[in-house]
Amino acid sequence: MDFSGLGPTLAVLALTVLLLVCSWKSKRRDSRLPPGPPALPLLGNALQIDKRAPDQSLMKLSKKYGSVFTVWLGTRPAVVLCGFETVKEALVDRADDFGARGTVPSIRKVTKGYGIASSNGHRSLQLRNFAITTLRNFRNGTKTLEDFIQQEAKCLVEVFRGTKELPFDPTFHLTCATANIMCAVVFGNRFNYTDSKLLNLLDMITENMKVISSPWGQLYDMLPNILDYLPGPHNRLFENAARIKNFLREMIQSHKDMRTKERPQDFTASFLSKMEEEKGNPTSEFNDENLLLSTFNIFLAGTDTTSSTMRWGLLLFMKFPDVQKKIQREIDEVIGSERTPAFDDREKMPYTNAAIHEVQRYSNIIPLNLPHTVTRDTEFRGFMIPKGMIVIPLLASVLYDSNYWESPETFSPDRFLDKKGRFKENEAFMPFSAGSRMCIGETVAQMQLFLFLTALLQNFTLRSLAEPHAIDISPLSSGFSTLHRPYQLYCVPRKSA
Incomplete structure (x- = not known):
């Protein structure tokens, strides 16, 4: 075997590695970044962060390195912010400095910086303001957002009733319900739960959330330049994303084909009207690519996070049957068994409101938050964070901050x-993040959680196949999203319902 040609190759490889090491050491030496754990060239701190629970690893590191510290995600440094006070100071008190969206390689590959969630600057400002106004004013004909959710809640109750007290996994049904609400918001219509388009769409969304929260998803975001050339489950992220975008393109095109001059009835129609209005404006961000990626952002974020929170809620209500009974007692007193729950009922139902808030806190759905970045060289708590540096405001550390939550590990x-017995706010309640990058769908999510969960508990008592003490409520994984362990339940119709 001839090895004569390997000499130059090995020399180039050795030189490349040497330059990477020197560059890495130079960054460590010349910066005034916060302290952090020792990192390896190329790998950074990948070996010190549990890929199934990165939030837990980072919270442990904060005990040693403080509430502001640096970790290396492969070759990229990132500043981690831990605890309510630190996160609030950055995202709220200094929103101008910390308000830009940081780059997540997997998301960047899908969106290329378009859409609401991953854009910055002028584009972000235009799209966010438009989306917030449109969602706030949502109507479809004579129906409001609440009307849509109430209608979907009735459908969900009938689907649960159809299980005839047999065990089932609620994931599919809850995801269908939340997906239909997002379809109503974005496109003005809903799908039947047996519609093949909806089924395929939900399969792709569910698979992507599992992959992005898995070790493969975490590894891709640390070493994208390497994993782009390797086979593995991470590639399903981008295959599914392409198919989801094709579905959205078809829906958008149908809107274009059926456009009228009447008042826009949903997000897509409103966006198309805005595109027409600003057709001659060279600085306008209202174009086809931003429409596609904005609907992509709203649809995916609104579908999975709300569905996941509800699944956690049902699991926790079975684990703690006394909580379920107290909610049902309040439902009976305020709503009764005849009428559909309304969002205004929440003000008269402090315990139900408290229980849903605690589900959101405890489930910790987006533990790492979406990353931010600083807009300029920023002095923060004695350290210098250079412009463009990735910042991770760790939401798990806020929702489980023992300075603001007594016994945070308990439900x-x-x-x-x-x-x-009156409902009270807690300033450390930040499941939707905070500041200028706070989730634009908070109101939609809160309305869904209250109306869906109260409708289900109005009609059913939820039971587990296992005794409450045997129900495992520890997370399956907590990467991008905190996933519960698979479970089944059965619904016992309430006599008063």
Whole structure:
């Protein structure tokens, strides 16, 4: 075998590695970054972060390195912010410095910087303001957002009733319900739960959330330049994303084909009207690519996170049957068994409101938050964070901050009640993040959680196949999203319902 040609190749390889090491050491030496754990060239701190629970690894590191520290995601440094006070100071008090969106390689590959979630600067400002206004004013004909959710809640109740007290996994049904609400918001219509387009779409969304929260998903975001050339489950992310975008393109095109001059009835129609209005404006961000990626952002974020929170809610209500009984008692007193729950009922139902808030806190759905970046060289708590540096405001560390939550590892709705049983806010409640990059769909999500969960508990008592003490509520994984362990339940119709 001839090895004569290997000499130059090995020399180039050795030189490349040497330059990478020197560059890495130079960055460590010349910067005033916060301290952090020792990192390896190329790999960074990949071996020190549990890919199934990166939030837990980062919270452990904060005990040694403080509430502001640096980790290396492969060859990229990132500043981690831990605890409510630190995260609030950055995202709220200094929103101008920390308000830009950081780059996640997997998301960047899909969006290329377009859409609401991953854009910055002028584009982000235009799209976010438009989306917030459109969602706030949502109507479809004579129907409001609440009307749509109430209608979908009735469908969901009938689907649960159709299980005839047999065990089933609620994932599919809950995801269908939340997907239909996002379809109503974005496109003005809903799908039947047996529609093949909806089924394929939900399969892709579910698979992507599993992959992006898995070790493969975490590894891709640390070493994208390497994994782009390797086979593996991470490639399913981009295959599914392409198919989801094709589905959205078809829906958008049907809107274009059926456009009228009447008042826009949904997000897509409103966006198309805005495109027409700003056709001659060279600085306008209202174009086809931003429409596609904005609908992509709204649809995926609104579907999976709300569905996942509801699944956590049902699991926790079975684990703690006393909580379920107290909610049902309040439903009986305020709503009764005849009418559909309304969002205004929430003000008269402090315990139910507290229980849903505690589900959101405890489930910790987006533990790492979406990354931010600083817009300029920023002095923060004695350190210098250079412009463009990735910042991870760790939401898990806020929702589980023992300075603001007594016994944060326990599930306790009472933490949201005062001594008179009235609902009380906690400033460390940040499941939707905070500041200028706070989730634009908070109101939509809160309305869905209340109306869906109260409708289900109004009609059914939820039971597990296992005894409550045997139900495992520890996360399956907590990467991009915190996933619960698979479970089944059965629904016992309530006599009063």
